Amino acid sequence: MDLIESFTIGFSVILGWKPLLIIVTGVIFGILAGAMPGLSPSTAVALLVPFSYTMSPALALILLTSIYIATNYGGSITAVLINTPGTPSAAVTAMDGYPLTQQGKAGKGLGTALVASTIGGAIGVAVLILFAVPLARVALKFSPADYFALALFGLATVASMSRGNVLKSMLAILFGLLIKTVGIDPISGVSRFTFDNDLLYDGFTLIPALIGLFAVSVVFAKLETWTGVSRVMDKIDNKLPSMSEFMKIKFTILRSSIIGTIIGIFPGAGATIAAFISYDMSKRASKEAEKFGHGSLEGVAAAESANSSSVGGALVPLLALGIPGSATDAVLLGAFMLHDLVPGPMLFKNNPEIVYGIFSALIVANIVMLFLGLYGNRLFIKVVSVPEAIMYPLILAIAIIGSFAVSGSMFDVAACIGFGVVGWFFKRYGFPVAPVVLGIVLGKMVEENFRRAVMMDGYGVFFRDKLAFIVLLVALFSFVWPLYKAWRQHRQKMSPEKQMSKT
C-alpha cells in the first residue's frame, strides 16, 4: 500500500463531523490542561483515557493524540503571562516569554509561541510519517531477543536522561517492572504475588495506576505545600508579532523543530530536554544573543518549536516498535492496550486506518490549534484562571471516576489512591514517577521476549543475535556513562578540597 493510498484511508477516518469535533475538543482540552500549572501532558492524557473507553479505537486515539500535541502549546500561555510554566518544557519559554509580558508585549510572546508550536508540530509529524513507516517495516523481522534488547535500551536511556539522581530513576523503573510481575504469569500461567486474592490475578490495571501516579500524586503534593494563594492574571494586550518579526525567526523555528524532533525520538529525552538544547543552540547561533533572557522572540520560538516537534519524534518508537519514549507515550500505550491494540509493526499491517488516522489527526490538530490559539486565547486565559481550590478537588473527582470507569471495579479505585500516595512519596524524595510508569508499561514486553528468546535459543542468543548484542551494549553504555560522569564530577569537586585540607 503506498503512502497516498494509506493517507486516503487515514483522512477518511477523520473526515466527518464526529472525528473533527473530537479533534477540536481534544485541542481545547489540551490547551487548557497544558496551561494549568501542575497538569503535565501525561496527567492530562491519563485523565482523559477513561473518557475514551467506549469510543472506537481510532476515535479514542485521535482524541488522546490531539490532547498530547496541544498541551505543549497550552503550557506556554501561563509561562508567558504569569511566569508559571503550565508544563515542564514551558519553563524554557518563560525565560523570554515573561519578560515580553513585563514589557507589555504579551501578545507577541503568545503569538510567537503559537506559530512556533504549529510549525514545530507540523515538522515533527512529517518526520513521524517519514520514519515510522520504514522503521515498522524493518521491525517486522525483529526476533524476541531484539525486542527485549530494544525495550531494555528504552528503559536504560530513560534512567540515564532523567534529571536528578540516575540511581533513583533506575530504582523507580525496577519498581515498575516488579509491579508488573504481579498476577498470572503470561507464559506459564502460574499466579505470582497474588496471595490468593482473586482481584490480583490480572495484576494492577494500568490506567488506574497511571492516573494515581500522574494525577492524584500531583494533588497530594499540592496539598502538602498548600498556601491558599492563587495566581493572578493581569489583562493582556493581544497584538501579534508582525510579518517581518516572523521572517526574522524563521530559521530559528526550522532549526529548533529539527533538533526537537531528533531529541524526541530518543526514549527518555522528551520535550523539556529538547527545549533546553534548542534554546541553547539558538542563543549561540543568534546575532542578538544578548536579548536572550530579556524578552527575545527567538528564545520563545526556539523553546516552543522544539517542545512541540518532540511530540512527533517521540511517537516514532511508540508506533513503530511499541516502545514509549516519554511518560505521555506510556499513557498512550496504555490507551492502545485498553482498546486491545498493540503498537508496533503489526499495527501498521493489521490496522492501517488507526495509524494513518492518527497521522492525519495530528496534521489537522495542528491547524485547529493555530486557529483556536489565534482567536481563543482570551477565553483560555479566563478558563485557566479557575481557582486552585476548585481545580484540585475536581482533578481528584475525575481521577476516581476515571479509574472506576475502566473496568467498573472499586479495587481499581483503591489502587489509584494507593498509587497516588506512592507517587507523592516518590516525588517528595526525588524519585521520578515517569520511570515507574514506563517500567509497568514495558514490563510484560521485557519479560515475555526475554523468556521466549531463552526458551528458543538459550542464554547465548543475546551474544549470537547481532542486533540484540549491539543494542544491549549501547543500553549498558547509556546507563553506565552518566554514572561514570557523575563520579568524575564528584571526584573533581572533591580534589581541590582535599588539596586544601593537605596544605
Add this chain to the structure above:
Amino acid sequence: MEYFSEGRGLLLWASLLGLAGAGFIVAIRFSKSKKYTGQSIIPTLMIVFSLLLWAVTYSFPTEEAGPALIPRLWIFWIVFLSATLLGFCMFGKTEKDPKRGRIGFLIIGIALVIVYYYAMSYLGYFLSSFLFLAVMMYMLSCRKPLTIILVCSGWVIFSYLIFYKLLYIQLPLGFMENFI
C-alpha cells in the same frame, strides 16, 4: 527458603523483615545521618518488600526461564541499588530531606479521599461526590456557598450525563439504587 514462601513461614519472614526495616530507620533517625531519614525510607521499604517477594518466588515451579526468573532478576537489582542508596544516606552523600510541608493538611486530604472511597458504596457515587467536593473545596479555602453548590452540582450532573447515561458505566448507587 521454601519454608518462608507460604503460610506461617511467610508471616514470620514478613515480621522479621518489618522489624529489621523499622529498626534500621529508627537507627538512622538517632544517628549522625538523621538529616537523611526520609531519604532512607524508600530504599529500606524497597528492600523489605523485595526480600519478602523473593521468599514467595520459592513457591513457584522451578524450570529454566520459569516464572521466578524475572521477578528474582528485578529483586536482585532493587536490593543492590537500594543498598547503594542507603550507603549514600549513611555517609551523607545524597540530598538532605526536604523541608516538612503541611503534612497534617495532607493527611486530612488523603483521609477525605479514603472516606469518599468507602462512602461511595453506601451513599452512592453521586451524593458522596457532591459531599466530597464540597468538603474538599471548603478545606482549600473556597468559602462562597453559591460557588461550592454550583461546582458540586455541575460535576454531579456532568458525571451522570456522561458516565452513567452516555457511557453506561454502572456507578455505585448505594441506598439511592431505587431512586435513580
